[in-house]
Amino acid sequence: MYPLPANEAERLGVLRDLDIIGTATQSHFDAVCQTACAMFGLPIALVSMVEEDHQWFKAKCGLSVDRTSREVAFCTYAILSDAVLVVEDATHDERFAQNPLVTGAPHIRFYAGAPLVLEPGIRVGTLCVIDTVPRRFPEKQRRRLADLAEIVVSQLRLHRTEGQLRQSEAKFRLLAENTTDMIVWSAIDTTRRYVSPASSPLLGYAPDELVGTRPLDFVHPDDVAAYGRVLGDLRDGRVRQAVSRQRYRRKDGSWVWVEATFSLTHDAKGGQADGYVASVRDITERKEAERRIEHLARHDPLTDLPNRTLFRERFLQEIALTKRYGTPFALLCLDLDRFKAVNDTLGHPAGDALLQAVAARIKAVVRTEDTVARMGGDEFVVIETGSGQPDSGRALAERLIDAMRPPIHIDGETVSVGVSIGIALAPQDGTDPDALYKAADLSLYRAKADGRNTFRFATQ
Numbered sequence: 001m002y003p004l005p006a007n008e009a010e011r012l013g014v015l016r017d018l019d020i021i022g023t024a025t026q027s028h029f030d031a032v033c034q035t036a037c038a039m040f041g042l043p044i045a046l047v048s049m050v051e052e053d054h055q056w057f058k059a060k061c062g063l064s065v066d067r068t069s070r071e072v073a074f075c076t077y078a079i080l081s082d083a084v085l086v087v088e089d090a091t092h093d094e095r096f097a098q099n100p101l102v103t104g105a106p107h108i109r110f111y112a113g114a115p116l117v118l119e120p121g122i123r124v125g126t127l128c129v130i131d132t133v134p135r136r137f138p139e140k141q142r143r144r145l146a147d148l149a150e151i152v153v154s155q156l157r158l159h160r161t162e163g164q165l166r167q168s169e170a171k172f173r174l175l176a177e178n179t180t181d182m183i184v185w186s187a188i189d190t191t192r193r194y195v196s197p198a199s200s201p202l203l204g205y206a207p208d209e210l211v212g213t214r215p216l217d218f219v220h221p222d223d224v225a226a227y228g229r230v231l232g233d234l235r236d237g238r239v240r241q242a243v244s245r246q247r248y249r250r251k252d253g254s255w256v257w258v259e260a261t262f263s264l265t266h267d268a269k270g271g272q273a274d275g276y277v278a279s280v281r282d283i284t285e286r287k288e289a290e291r292r293i294e295h296l297a298r299h300d301p302l303t304d305l306p307n308r309t310l311f312r313e314r315f316l317q318e319i320a321l322t323k324r325y326g327t328p329f330a331l332l333c334l335d336l337d338r339f340k341a342v343n344d345t346l347g348h349p350a351g352d353a354l355l356q357a358v359a360a361r362i363k364a365v366v367r368t369e370d371t372v373a374r375m376g377g378d379e380f381v382v383i384e385t386g387s388g389q390p391d392s393g394r395a396l397a398e399r400l401i402d403a404m405r406p407p408i409h410i411d412g413e414t415v416s417v418g419v420s421i422g423i424a425l426a427p428q429d430g431t432d433p434d435a436l437y438k439a440a441d442l443s444l445y446r447a448k449a450d451g452r453n454t455f456r457f458a459t460q
Helices: 008-018 029-040 139-176 198-205 221-235 284-298 308-325 339-346 349-365 390-404 433-449
Strands: 044-050 056-062 068-069 085-087 111-121 122-131 182-187 192-195 240-251 255-266 273-282 329-335 369-377 379-385 407-411 413-415 418-426 456-459
Touching: 008 111, 008 122, 029 056, 029 122, 029 139, 044 273, 056 221, 085 379, 111 139, 111 198, 122 139, 139 192, 182 198, 198 240, 198 273, 221 240, 221 255, 221 273, 255 284, 284 308, 308 329, 308 369, 308 379, 308 418, 308 433, 329 390, 329 433, 339 349, 339 413, 349 369, 349 390, 349 407, 349 413, 379 390, 390 418, 390 456, 433 456
Parallel strands: 418 456
Antiparallel strands: 044 056, 044 122, 056 068, 085 111, 111 122, 182 192, 182 273, 240 255, 255 273, 329 379, 329 418, 369 379, 407 413
16 A cells, blocks of 8 residues: 555645646646756656546656556655655665566656645645656755746646636626626726626616726716715725715616615735725615605605694794894694584594695695695694785785685585684794794684684784
């Protein structure tokens, strides 16, 4: 039985991972063998990979066979240490005297093999030179053979690195080309160098159409500033990772909300930032859901008018403008007349339908810049911006009362309601929000007490 290195299992594992057995001829390995033959004046040179039960020649010069049994291979002994193995006359060496490669073709008499040390202690094969006559091999030649072996090792390491890179690239492409996210690799100046196929369903562009472009050229004008700051932070190394949300222009001109997650990449040699990888996904549905949630939080679910929260925000904005610039406005509090009778007679669904009809009529007689809000029940408020004169407030109140006069048809029933209105004017009636609202509300109750379907001013 031939001798085995102590770490044989590990050695074979590295050899398999090297993935070189059975590969095609490569000129740089053949050139080393030719150089060895010329340098030492020998007829045979081999780059041998020692496998589990045989040796296979990655490159050869002066020999016609591609492999031999490991049982008879001289290289089996050469991989036992890091030193060059020299057999000056095989017929005088008891390990090889009866070897069929010595007693028969190719009639080996001289052998020198430098192990190929891929990692410390891991010898995957040899660079060996062979002659059919005995000869000496002095220390200087042994060093030269070891130097040539190091060249072979460098090529093997390069081969392994290239294989690992190919595997990494294959895995990356498998992930990138089968994920719904658009994967982008960009240079540090944000120029896109790689774009995955997900760009087609996301943006309508084929990957090749986006390579060479820059993302800021596709971003909604309202989002350019914020997005530019994120890219600037990455470019200048202030952050290594970032997330941004913005609208991208699709090829058909429409806009899509996306979320981009960035990771900075670095040059392998100098460690300098050389670009970034971004994963870009469609978040249109999420943004729409967020918009709906935000809308529901600030709007009445029945009439879709602003609710108390949004009314309060706009009311305080108008107060602030009045205090700073003297901008006038009118606040109208509305309460329906005879609503309770309709609700009690026809039921709550009819009451809801009535409130929706009333809301539509109110919106129809105010301007788009005015605010109409439902405060709850049958109570509504209107902020008429830029109007602080009684005549304007009176005209709007009269339009609102007239809008309620026509009967409203609900599920085959005809109902009629009126509206009572209280009006406060800013800044005449004050600029304290609570006091101003209370003034309009008290005026509303005076209108109801005075016969309903009418209006009263706080100053009255």
